[in-house]
Amino acid sequence: MTDCDGSYVFSTPLVGPYPESLPWEGWGAWPPGGGSRVAAPSPASCPRDLRGNPFQCDCRVLWLLQWIPTVNASVGTGACAGPTALAHMQLHHLDPKTFKCRAIELSWFQTIAESALGVEAFSYQGEPHIVLAQPFAGRCLILAWDYSLQRFRLEEELSAPSVVSCKPLVLGPRLFMLAARLWGGSQLWARPGPDLRLAPMQALAPRRLLRPNDAELLWLDGQPCFVVADASKAGSTTLLCRDGPGFYPRQSLHAWHRDTDAEALELDGRPHLLLASASQRPVLFHWFGGRFERRTDIPEAEDVYATHHFQAGGDVFLCLTRYIGDSMVMRWDGSMFRLLQQLPSRGAHVFQPLLIAKDQLAILGSDFAFSQVFRLEPDKGLLEPLQELGPPALVAPRAFAHLTMAGRRFLFAACFKGPTQIYQHHELDLSA
Template sequence: MGGVGILLLLLPLAGAGVAWRPPKGKCSLFCSCSKDSVLCEGSPDLPDVFPPTLLSLSLVRTRVTQLKAGSFLRTPSLHLLLFTSNSFSVIEDDAFAGLSHLQYLFIEDNEIGSISKNALRGLRSLTHLSLANNHLETLPRFLFRGLETLTHVDLRGNPFQCDCRMLWLLRWMSSVNASVGTGACAGPAALAHLQLRHLDPKTFKCRAIELSWFQTVGESALGVELFSYQGEPHIVLAQPFAGRCLILAWDYSLQSFQAKEELSAPSVVSCKPLVLGLRLFVLAARLWGGSQLWAQASPDLRLAPMQALAPRRLLRPNDAELLWLDGQPCFVVADASKAGSTTLLCRDGPGFYPRQSLHAWHRDTDAEALELDGRPHLLLASVSQRPVLFHWSGGRFERRTDIPEAEDVYATRHFQAGGDVFLCLTRYIGDSMLMRWDGSMFRLLQQLPSRGAHVFQPVLTARDQLAILGSDFAFSHVFRLEPDKRLLEPLQELGPPALVAPRAFAHVTMAGKHFLFAACFKGPTQIYRIHELDLSA
């Protein structure tokens, strides 16, 4: 039953026809008054003098522009309040303050396009609420908070936009015993004309990720790696032009990342950390002058050169990866020289020594260690052929297969999600690719345009699987994996002047905050703060 109908039923209770003549000037010219009810029509403002025992008030076609806080403090005994065909468009916070006995509130057929989130605060006796036939596209979150006595709510006739702003309402509807008339969605187009009560809250994607600049670390870098030492996260940057591996740690007093240690490594391309017990090792793969292994020399994270690594085999390293084989730590170094070969180095006594030469003469640009079918695998990308997948068998890597439809792949990175193994393939020009392991080989899922890309890297944050496709010529693109579709959806663009020619990314959690490190070849390393946004707020 509409608000006017309920009002007609209640009016006989207001004195049953008992005449009441207010003192002269106490009833507005635009109002009809009885002992405990008032009906005002066409009033230019809200009347401010009412009978002390007023139980019901109806305002019809008034010229009031907005309902302000405390508009009805002089009518604390009201049980019913009705607005219809009025011109006001805004209801402010605490507009109905003081109406602790109000049971029926009908705001129907008005011009209302906005209602504040605390507009209904204090209506602890309210049982019937109608906001029908207004111009509301959304309702503020927690509008009905504290209204535990509600039994009937009418929201029909509003042009609701059924987006994330309405998610709270869908959840509220499913959690209360009140009868709710919701009407249909006016938008977006995909949901137009659907009844609100038929919408599934689980289909709404209302979380967003946003990256904002946080800090710059001087000097360009080719790589960034994360490791944990004594319970604290540390970051190591490969800085070829500065000629060092730079180790960073969080400074709690400055609330920023600061240099902790640096290792001399001219022309370094990769600084790969390894923590064994209380001891830290860092492999510094260098284009010129020979690759080295550094080891911790003192408890305060000071390191010293320990070993020259395979000087006759590692002629032009381009990448280094850490992997564990048969319970032993190993490094694989991808060699891009014509005469060199990618080399597997495993721990033997105090140092790391060549265990196997792989893929000779193929000018490998990248190595990726991964596990498939419960066994260690190694994927090598090369400028001379398609990426080749090796598997660990009998104490050595044996060729298993290559990746079809994947020419000119510069680098590969894998990640796991929902029990599946995915692969990001970086191509400099053309289309980089997202693939998924089907049990025998990697199959193409998605192609993403590349413009000077040297990195297409998955990054796992606290709750989201991201992938970042870098660009030397334009903006880099941040994607998020949508679990339902198993595809990457665009999230954000990062670009000049801060982010220039990115080469590697790493996610770091520190002091309850999430950060993204971006190593750049043509500019300083950039650190971004990762913010999680609730679009339903």
């Protein structure tokens, strides 16, 4: 390391003899006793004049833009040589806030061998958990974090042949698990306390839940309820609310429409329910007078398989999944949802938004191509491509969930024709 005059400064003696291969020329005079460690001079003791230098004004100069206002400098500091959009602009005219020097990446972390149709995150006794609906294995699989191995491990499983959805509900020390099943009847399991195991508690509406396809949890008038979308030709979506120790039918909705998905959301301060079906456009219901009443449908949204919503900047958005055609992003305008964006999605069964850290993401899973991750750009108000998930590639993804554990953020991808994959969310500083 050179000092300001070009000579090298050494901090501790070097035990001889010195190797003959050392390039003596240009090193200056050795200090008495030689030297072994090279001491870097302080920037304050070694000033550099940056005036007149051309700069590539990208993330590499962000530190300089943030440093300039902290010193008493009244002279110009140089101009940008690139990129083209900033050529010849003076550094002191640049706004550090306009530099996007933070990137994110989802990288593979762990594989859960069995396939799954659904995945849900929940917190029980202060610990994050994940539950997977595994129809081929015939179970709801609960995973917890292994602090010694630093990976996810099996905590408990409950028998649920032909399960399509495992929906958790935590009420204080009690844990409930709804297992919606295609055959054999849907069940409610319960764990009275943290030291006990889940056990069957109740058969849920055996004459109403004929072919469940989705289940969601919602709160109505301060009480927890489940809504189960029924895809049978003669079935109807059923609202189950807590009454005493169990959950019982409160209302039947949308009979004969073969519903494939239910989404609970809040609009204008009131609970709403959005049902997607194979026979008509998605229908929006609102909670009024102790029951759900039809409010409107979503125009120009035929053949929607599933719906998910998210909030950003005070607005409510919908992600509508379409297997054939383009999936859609819509925004609530106060009276109905209006089309905002379309994304090619042939073979998609899931288009799911997730808020991870401070990034609003949306993942479009496909049976025929790589699953795409999009990020909402606040300046544009649109979803922009971020990355593809993989390797390993997802095989027929059906649901996503995320949780934060020990300061690390994880994304779970439930796949119908392949193993469940777990990815870790990383933040990258491009200005470093």
